Amino acid sequence: MQKRVVITGLGVVAPNGVGLNAFTHAIKNGISGIKKDPELERLQFSCQISGKPEVSTELALQYFTELELRNFNSTGILYGVIAGIDAWKDAGLAMEINEDPDWDSGTIFGTGTSGIDKFRESIYKIDDFQTRRLGSTAVAQTMNSGVSAYLGGKLGLGNQVTTNSSACTTGTESILMAYERIQSGQAKRILAGSTSDSGPYIWGGFDAMRVCTFKHNDSPAQGSRPMSVSASGFVPGSGAGAVVLEDLETALARGAKIYAEVLGGNVNSGGQRGLGTMTAPNPVAVQKCIKNAIENAGIHANEIDAINGHLTATSKDSLEIQNWSEALGRKGIDFPYINSLKSMVGHCLSGAGSIESVASILQLHKGFVFPNINCEDLHPEITTLIDDSRIPRKVIETKLNIIAKASFGFGDVNGCVIFKKFKS
Amino acid sequence: MNKEQTIEELKSIVKPYIANQEAFDTLTEETDFINDLKINSANLVDVILDIEEKYNIVIDNESMERMINVKAAMEIIDAKLSEKE
Numbered sequence: 001m002q003k004r005v006v007i008t009g010l011g012v013v014a015p016n017g018v019g020l021n022a023f024t025h026a027i028k029n030g031i032s033g034i035k036k037d038p039e040l041e042r043l044q045f046s047c048q049i050s051g052k053p054e055v056s057t058e059l060a061l062q063y064f065t066e067l068e069l070r071n072f073n074s075t076g077i078l079y080g081v082i083a084g085i086d087a088w089k090d091a092g093l094a095m096e097i098n099e100d101p102d103w104d105s106g107t108i109f110g111t112g113t114s115g116i117d118k119f120r121e122s123i124y125k126i127d128d129f130q131t132r133r134l135g136s137t138a139v140a141q142t143m144n145s146g147v148s149a150y151l152g153g154k155l156g157l158g159n160q161v162t163t164n165s166s167a168c169t170t171g172t173e174s175i176l177m178a179y180e181r182i183q184s185g186q187a188k189r190i191l192a193g194s195t196s197d198s199g200p201y202i203w204g205g206f207d208a209m210r211v212c213t214f215k216h217n218d219s220p221a222q223g224s225r226p227m228s229v230s231a232s233g234f235v236p237g238s239g240a241g242a243v244v245l246e247d248l249e250t251a252l253a254r255g256a257k258i259y260a261e262v263l264g265g266n267v268n269s270g271g272q273r274g275l276g277t278m279t280a281p282n283p284v285a286v287q288k289c290i291k292n293a294i295e296n297a298g299i300h301a302n303e304i305d306a307i308n309g310h311l312t313a314t315s316k317d318s319l320e321i322q323n324w325s326e327a328l329g330r331k332g333i334d335f336p337y338i339n340s341l342k343s344m345v346g347h348c349l350s351g352a353g354s355i356e357s358v359a360s361i362l363q364l365h366k367g368f369v370f371p372n373i374n375c376e377d378l379h380p381e382i383t384t385l386i387d388d389s390r391i392p393r394k395v396i397e398t399k400l401n402i403i404a405k406a407s408f409g410f411g412d413v414n415g416c417v418i419f420k421k422f423k424s
Numbered sequence: 425m426n427k428e429q430t431i432e433e434l435k436s437i438v439k440p441y442i443a444n445q446e447a448f449d450t451l452t453e454e455t456d457f458i459n460d461l462k463i464n465s466a467n468l469v470d471v472i473l474d475i476e477e478k479y480n481i482v483i484d485n486e487s488m489e490r491m492i493n494v495k496a497a498m499e500i501i502d503a504k505l506s507e508k509e
Contacts, residue, residue, distance in 0.1 A: 066440065135469065135470055
């Protein structure tokens with residue numbers, strides 16, 4: 001029999017809040033984490049604003065030893081480990097060091113790159129004939145699975161320990177991979193999450209593609225404008241989110257707090273066929289992904305109370321709304337609430353799906369829909385499809401039962417997960 | 425080169441990497457880096473880089489292989505320093 005899967009722990013390191021309390025406060029109140037970025041300005045980027053989590057050395061030392069932080073230069077691993085350990089502790093799980101690994105627990109913690117600053121540092125040394133001076137952690141910090149490897153060691157995980165990677169879909173995909181592993185009985189508990197490095201070496205390629213906004217260098221908090229007619233590109237961001245997924249019986253047996261149930265979901269690809277390309281989504285695949293997720297979750301499209309979209313603040317936002325509307329067969333006033341966390345944190349790339357999933361689960365658990373900021377001027381293509389009351393500009397306190405969360409990424413890849421408020 | 429002084433300098437270099445405080449507190453020339461101090465073998469290259477920096481010397485791969493305890497480390501440091509003179 002297939003196991004039911006629930007969420008028992010959350011952790012987040014976001015540009016507008018590090019830790020659950022700060023993050024919950026920020027998203028309820030529409031607080032932006034986007035700031036002027038002096039490094040991007042110095043390097044003459046078109047876009048000179050960004051969303052970066054603030055992590056002090058003092059905070060880092062609560063998660064890493066002094067030795068681990070020596071020559072440490074990987075923001076993605078830093079964010080991922082903090083979010084991951086926070087989620088683990090939030091789930092009421094122990095951090096004690098036992099002789100044997102915890103065979104029933106694993107982690108699927110995704111990222112797009114790892115330790116890009118460490119990688120740059122290493123390349124400079126190698127080209128300067130200093131390979132022997134790289135130190136012992138250059139590999140651990142720059143291998144893509146670095147974040148899951150660090151977490152696996154800190155938590156003594158003995159089940160699957162791996163890193164998935166599917167561009168901006170990564171975090172949504174990691175939740176679904178964890179869900180499947182627990183559902184099939186291969187693990188009792190998986191720490192699912194994703195992270196993204198900060199800085200110019202991650203964001204430069206996007207700046208070169210001219211997909212980031214260059215119109216808000218002097219008004220950073222207004223820069224990220226999903227669904228707005230004046231949206232002019234995304235704001236680069238970074239950070240990590242983490243959720244503990246657990247077999248329902250195990251969670252109940254240990255009396256764990258249950259945030260939500262994962263009902264199911266779907267991942268697919270548009271194959272870069274039809275309208276799909278490396279960078280543009282194939283709408284047929286997007287709609288199929290949403291429809292299959294609903295079917296997999298065993299619900300009806302009318303049961304969805306709210307959507308947490310991908311909605312990056314590029315010209316594709318209207319197309320995304322159209323895809324949702326057609327896939328759900330719902331429009332106008334009948335459309336679910338929809339919001340985009342990117343209005344407050346920018347596009348956290350490989351970290352986005354996880355940070356946004358944490359926000360979605362908090363909405364279900366606490367009963368609210370967080371506001372979209374910077375879209376006073378909704379795009380008319382969007383308001384012809386759905387009623388503007390469905391796009392909250394102020395927080396709405398209301399009981400929610402089912403939320404759909406989707407992410408879409410380069411490579412024409414899609415992921416959609418369905419969360420439901422838990423009822424025993 | 426003053427032996428006691430070198431031992432003290434070596435102690436401060438290896439201190440961040442050790443996992444056995446007792447062996448560290450009673451460190452002698454015979455103390456083995458991995459078996460006694462329980463330094464992670466991957467971290468030995470960091471210890472060697474720190475020694476190079478401290479004494480401004482270069483420790484070649486062959487010397488590195490021999491550098492398993494305090495005594496060997498002191499001999500190698502001594503030899504490299506005298507090569508410089």
